[in-house]
Amino acid sequence: xxxxxxxxxxxxxxxLVALVxxxxxxxxxxxxxxxxxxxxxxxxxxxxxxxxxxxxxDINTSRNYRVRTxxxxxxxxxxxxxxxYQVTVKKEGYETRTFEWDFSQPQERMQKVEMETIILAxxxxxxxxxxxxxxxxxxxxxxxxxxQNQLESALSQLQELAEKYPEDSNVHYLLGVTLGRxxxxxxxxxxLTKVIEMAPEFAPAFQQLGFxxxxxxxxxxxxxxxxxxxxxxxxxxxxxxxxGLILFEMDKVDEALGYFEQALAAKPDDxxxxxxxxxxxxxxxxxxxxxxxxxxxRALASNEEKIKFLDSFISTLKAQIKK
Numbered sequence: 632x633x634x635x636x637x638x639x640x641x642x643x644x645x646x647l648v649a650l651v652x653x654x655x656x657x658x659x660x661x662x663x664x665x666x667x668x669x670x671x672x673x674x675x676x677x678x679x680x681x682x683x684x685x686x687x688x689d690i691n692t693s694r695n696y697r698v699r700t701x702x703x704x705x706x707x708x709x710x711x712x713x714x715x716y717q718v719t720v721k722k723e724g725y726e727t728r729t730f731e732w733d734f735s736q737p738q739e740r741m742q743k744v745e746m747e748t749i750i751l752a753x754x755x756x757x758x759x760x761x762x763x764x765x766x767x768x769x770x771x772x773x774x775x776x777x778x779q780n781q782l783e784s785a786l787s788q789l790q791e792l793a794e795k796y797p798e799d800s801n802v803h804y805l806l807g808v809t810l811g812r813x814x815x816x817x818x819x820x821x822x823l824t825k826v827i828e829m830a831p832e833f834a835p836a837f838q839q840l841g842f843x844x845x846x847x848x849x850x851x852x853x854x855x856x857x858x859x860x861x862x863x864x865x866x867x868x869x870x871x872x873x874x875g876l877i878l879f880e881m882d883k884v885d886e887a888l889g890y891f892e893q894a895l896a897a898k899p900d901d902x903x904x905x906x907x908x909x910x911x912x913x914x915x916x917x918x919x920x921x922x923x924x925x926x927x928x929r930a931l932a933s934n935e936e937k938i939k940f941l942d943s944f945i946s947t948l949k950a951q952i953k954k
Contacts (some may be wrong), residue, residue: 670746679704
């Protein structure tokens with residue numbers, strides 16, 4: 632009787648151990664087959680990257696997993712247990728990126744998850760981006776100096792930048808502008824010419840060239856560049872005013888009037904343009920029209936000397952109209 636009880640008890644223990652083993656095995660089996668991940672790794676030009684290593688480390692347990700992309704840049708990681716993972720993505724010659732992937736929610740069935748595409752920049756691309764960031768900061772610094780009329784300091788910095796970044800149109804443009812402000816027009820012209828060769832649709836470069844040629848009394852070249860700027864940017868009233876002024880001085884009154892009127896359309900309250908439109912009408916012997924524009928200018932004027940001049944001009948024209 633005692634032997635039978637012992638045998639029965641042993642059987643019970645074996646059954647209990649087997650049951651515990653089964654439960655542990657079942658839990659482990661479920662744990663290791665919870666997530667099926669797949670995704671793609673590309674470069675900054677969207678080209679697939681082969682041979683990229685992706686390392687995952689469970690933050691809580693320190694378990695490690697590794698997968699590598701195939702020739703199509705794709706990777707598959709099947710049977711990943713739930714957890715939070717520190718992820719490192721590496722390939723020689725490219726930046727190393729790190730992520731945290733959160734798969735902490737336990738799953739009863741395998742979950743397929745398409746991961747967001749990973750983009751890696753090459754070492755050369757990173758150098759280029761760093762260089763561009765440095766250049767952008769330098770250009771912003773120079774622009775501030777120009778605005779504050781610190782022209783010598785701006786010029787020195789721009790000359791260094793032009794040597795370091797000879798293909799950057801912004802640097803050459805600012806160098807041309809700075810030289811122009813220092814009245815070194817003959818030196819400014821080659822810099823601005825480089826700009827229009829690199830960026831032929833950049834209207835301000837043509838305007839600055841026009842100003843340089845105008846300052847050097849080369850009116851034909853000034854007109855050529857101002858007109859090109861006007862074609863590219865018909866709303867730039869300063870350029871249109873300068874263009875009209877040259878034509879007026881060349882006694883091309885009708886053509887000048889057209890540009891002055893365009894300038895007024897862009898900025899209706901510009902005092903100088905209103906006065907020049909009036910002068911054009913004086914030259915065309917349309918004195919009432921001239922008075923009309925002078926009175927518009929008079930209504931906007933705040934400077935006492937300017938008001939006195941306009942009052943005198945208007946009185947003179949009105950006296951001539953009465954004759």
